[in-house]
Amino acid sequence: MQDIASFIALNRFGLGPAPGEAEAVMSDPRGWIAAQIALRHREPAELAGFESSEAILAAIHTARVKGDRDTRKTTNTMLRKRMVQELLARARAMIATPVPFAERMVLFWSNHFTVSATKGLIAPALPAYEREAIRPHIFGRFSEMLVAAIRHPVMLSYLDNAVSLGENSPAGQRRRQTRGSTKTLNENLAREILELHTLGVNGGYTQADVIELAKVLTGWGHGGVRGRNAMRPVHGGFEFRPGFHEPGPKTLLGRTYPEDGDREGLAVLSDLARHPSTAQHIATKLVRHFVSDDPPADAVDRIAQVFLDSDGDLAEVSRGLIELDAVWAEPLPKVKTHYELVISAHRVTGEDQARRRDVLQPLREFDHLPFTAPSPAGWGDRATDWIAPEALMRRIEWLRRFSGSLPATLYPDQLLDQAIGPVVSDDTRLWVSRAPSGDAAIAMILASPEFQRR
Incomplete structure (x- = not known):
């Protein structure tokens, strides 16, 4: 055991x-x-x-x-x-x-x-x-993941950077002349980089820094979003457009970056990846994920120091x-997300087919299909995000249905030891022993508080 x-x-x-x-x-x-x-x-x-x-x-x-x-x-x-x-x-x-x-x-x-x-x-x-x-x-460097994610055409499209124009860029000047509009700069990606991806909301940046970073990122886009010229090949990869880029130096977090086209953004991301506030923000999220909804400060500080000492x-x-x-120290401080619950139920029962009705359908019912987070902040990582009364009832109902679809060769006693044996409570063990059928016993194991936590 x-x-x-x-x-x-x-x-x-x-x-x-x-x-x-x-x-x-x-x-x-x-x-x-x-x-x-x-x-x-x-x-x-x-x-x-x-x-x-x-x-x-x-x-x-x-x-x-x-x-x-x-x-x-x-x-x-x-x-x-x-x-x-x-x-x-x-x-x-x-x-x-x-x-x-x-x-x-x-x-x-x-x-x-x-x-x-x-x-x-x-x-x-x-x-x-x-x-x-x-x-x-x-398991590589954070700076490399940061660049890969931010320059990815999907991210650039998701946060509207592909249509962001520098006010003084050639494209921005044409927009102003033809449409009379001066609102060409889109701040969405810049704001989320600072607030969510690197420094964190309390990381010491200002709205002026958001604007300057947005200027730095002008010109970062991807192919296939301009015009309707049938003779021009369409591609979906990253593309830097000099005609969209805001000219001149930019000052961000007290440092001035000279005009350098595409390389401006790479220089800024490199500095953000190594900033102490980024280390603290990333460490807080990691410790929250692996230790507790309320991450202990000493653990956060230790991971932040490892982040800084190892260059991310x-x-x-x-x-x-x-x-x-x-x-x-504590075996069950975290609640599984809906996705983790579905995956772990399949893993522990040896049900590796992952049929649409057993994976995507319940996640749709939970309003938790992959890649459908309601905002750029992503899914929450606290118990309150996952076990509101209605959500808990949906989880239990799906686990009941799932248990009924499993082969009769799955024995409840063996499953209990494998799934929750070291942490099973006396109450859960008693309820499982009194289940009217094998299916019901398996459902009780999978729906138990011990299995729904990690």
Whole structure:
């Protein structure tokens, strides 16, 4: 039977135990996690063969610019179908993964650099964004992930930077002459970089810094958003447009950056990635995710120092999390998100098919489909975000249905030991023992407070 340390490793750092996994972890829970960091991260086989974001966005823009109504409809239907296929493949990868800590970090960083289907045009490319901008960097340097995420065409479109013009740029001057408009600068991306991605809301920046960063980022866009010239090839990759870029030096957080075109933005992002406020902001989010809804200050300070000392090496930061005493002190401080609940229920029961009705349908009912966060802040990471009374009832009802679909060869006693054995309460054990059927007993295990927390 697994002990508390292996339970924490499997559930807090992983995505819940798969059959037989606890035995492999018990001898060295910390080493089991650290070994996944040492492997770095490779794209799961389940995600091979899906289209790049550049190809997807090119198809979208080609249909918009050059296609008729039927062509646009056909393209949209095809791309949406492929998106659903990739969402299911992503779920299967997380259910079957031998490196669940790496997959948890994919979820964490993808949420940190949120993009969402609330901007409907880019929706089919959202899973590709995660594959391209997040997955390769989860154990790399934060500065590299920051650049990959911010320069990604999906992010530039999601936060409207592709249409941002410098007021004094050639394009901005033409806009003013032809339309009489002086409102050409879009601050959305700049604001979210400072507030959400790097310094944090209390990180010491001002509205003037937001404006200056927005100027720095003018010209960062992607192909396929200009004009209707049928002779011009359409692509969906990153594109710097000098004619959109605000000329002249910019002053941000007390430092002046000389006019340098595309490289201005890279220089600013490099400095933001190494700022002490960024270290504190990232550390707070990580400790909240792995330790407690109210992250202890000493743990935050320790992780922030690792971040600074390692130049944002996320492998070192991840190792620092493993070494926190606080992360091993309390077995059930966090509530699983709806997505984590669905994935962990599949993992612990050995149900690795991840059918649409068992993955996407419940997530739709929970209003928690992947890549549908309501704002750039992403999904919340506190208990109150996940277990309001109505949401809790939906979770329990889905777990009841899911349990009824499992094979009769799944025995409740074995499942209880594997899923929640080290932390099961006397009340839960009693209720399970009194269940009228095997299906009901399994449902009680999966719906228990112990299984819904991590």
